[in-house]
Amino acid sequence: MAIFIGSIILLIQDKSPIDTFSLMLRLSVGSVNSLSASLNKAIPLILAGLGISIINSVKLWNIGAEGQIFLGAIAVNFIYINTQINSPSIHIFVLLVAGFVGGSLCILIPAITKVVFGVNEIITTLLTNYIVFGVTIFLINGPWKDPKSLNFPAAAYVGEEVFLPTIIGKLSFGFLICILFTILAHYLKNKSVFGFEMRIAGGSAMTAVYAGINAKQKAFIAMLIGGGFAGLAGAIELLSQTHRVSTGISQGFGYTAIIVAAITGMRPLGIFLVGSLFGALSIGGSVIQTIGVSAYIADIIQASTLFGALIIQFFFTYQIKKVEND
């Protein structure tokens, strides 16, 4: 359906859909370089999506992944500026942890207000996006502004010693972290006691009380972990792509991640696959501009994929079944 809608728009623009899509395909997954570019794009989508899905285990929505990505990156830069570690591998590890903690900190206030006062987390997490974005703008125009950036608002580059290495082609080491965290999230959600407790707490608060499960505590921890996942995405983005704090740390990854997580029904393995697909779509979208097609076509395809998936979900949820009496 997504391709169908994309084709119509392409035809309106007098471009051949087949040519455009084959070009998109070739330039997003057709070579080692293009494939690695796609997967690099997928990393923040997948990690933030996993965070959203963990928080959704207790039936809460995290709309603040975008802010968490930024605060993760800010935390990385803060630690980078203020610490001196000689071993690069330990240094990178510390910075990644800093990113995770930064993401958790970002969702801390929504988590507290949710658990203590019952404030709607959709609104508070959304609001933190604006706050963190404001803080980012302040930092890169003020205290962290790089004098060498020729007035472009950005912080100074981090040293090459903390760049994340690449594995194959341009594929960042972050992708391995991403695989690891996908497995972690899958385990946490589906195979652990904590995941079970989250499901019960999300299913019915009264059942949780009845079972002796502290539903608020589970919600609180789930939110901190979920925020941390998105923060880690920000850290990887900084250490492997932008190498500095700027507004380019995220291109709406935190919002696209909501789509990715929702399409897959909050399943970690699904998020990994769909996140990768979305990464490829976005790379494909940027390359089709070279033949004069707007990159927004890719956005339209993404959005129509979501619509399609949501409609399909509806039919999966509401099936007409024959019920046998017993």
Place this chain on the structure above:
Amino acid sequence: MKQYILEAKNISKTFGNVKALENVNFYLRKGKIHGLLGENGAGKSSLMNILSGIYQPEKGSIFINNVKQKSLDPESASELGIGMVHQEFRLIESFSIEDNLTLSKSNIYQNNFKEAYEKYSEIFSLSVKPEKTISQLSVGEKQKIEIMKLIFNDSKIMLLDEPTAVLTPQETDQLRISLGTLSEEDEKTIVLISHKLKEIREFTEKVFVMKNGKMVAEELSTKDVTDDNLIELMMGNIQKSIIDKSNTAGDTKLSVKSLKYVDKVNNFKILDNINLEIKAGEIIGIAGVSGNGQVELANIISGIEVDYFGKILINNKDVSRRGVRSRKKLNLSYIPENRLGVGLAPGVSVLDNSIVRDYFKTRLGPHLSRSKTENYLESLINKFSIKAPNSKAEISTLSGGNMQKLLMGRELISNPEVIIASQPTRGLDVNAVEAIHNLLVEQRDKGSAILMISEDLDELFKLSNRIHVMFEGKIVKSFNIDDADINNVGLAMAGIVE
């Protein structure tokens, strides 16, 4: 024929397989207060909903002022002057009293609201300004506004569904006076639904009694009929136990000592000085109309509600200040009355729901072993013959009986010392009821101490060794099963203790 303002003849209504109403007749005289008495599920509310046009009957005819009504819907019923106050209030919480009262298009006091409001707030002895929003009112005040709404909408026939359920005794008294004034001065025809005999007696002139969807007594004159008669009509005959109760009781497993519980918001005493003792191999029944403190009692014993006075001992161990989990470790099981929502979590799989009680036993550190949990569910399914599509299916895909079997199985498989079973068979079909009863008796024979809270007298008489009757938060009477009969238990349930 003239004397009746409303006549309903041969009304029948079924929901699914359940006959809610069967050839029911009902007559109302203008300006009189009528009582409609019956147990929960007898069909009182269904009948009222038909008269107010919410449900359509399958059979039967309704005459209003001797004119046959083809079909009633809420709008036409309201135009004909039939108004109803539901058990759950239908007020708009964020609107003011005035807005709520004048909301309906059939409102007759649009222009002289002030005088009308003054007049009726005096009748109801209500002393709040009409600008106040509904959410600021107490439950009793909201009730008064609900009834006033009917007056403002020019209802001549007022159907009140359990209006006193939420009221304190003083407020109930006040309501009686207010309704009396309305019937005399405004010639309002009033129907009061209740299962409290005392109120029926004090409020009404005529009384109708329903049982199992049938009208078993029509238009009795309240002052000529005795409480015993009414109880018998309402409850019918009950077979005494066929279950052997000769097993000997063991040590005391559960004691509840001078339990007191106050609802902080309304400062309303929900439980007052409850004392209980249950021995191994005993089933103690708690009889009572729901809403007399039974849910709170069960929640306190199981550890869910912690803000109370008094002591709970399990196996002579004081657990008053312990949480849910430590009571579970002492092997207490709780089968809550709210099966889906409390006992089982909706939206969660059968597997997850099956391990809610014992999941800490199936874990290896933070890991929840899939094979152990699957085996656990498997054993529940086999032992308690539960029909479930598969372990990953959502819990509400199970039938009510299977849900309850899963819940009971989960709570009983560890052979608990103390079992609290609240309304264990409510809403289940005959076969499921039988299965659940057998489980409880089997568990009793294994030496569990069982507290069974139920509204179903059949069930209480069949299973219990002793019956305590709860009324307005107190145990008003206790019976050994051999001394109990349907009349004295029924009277105690209605709050009549000589």
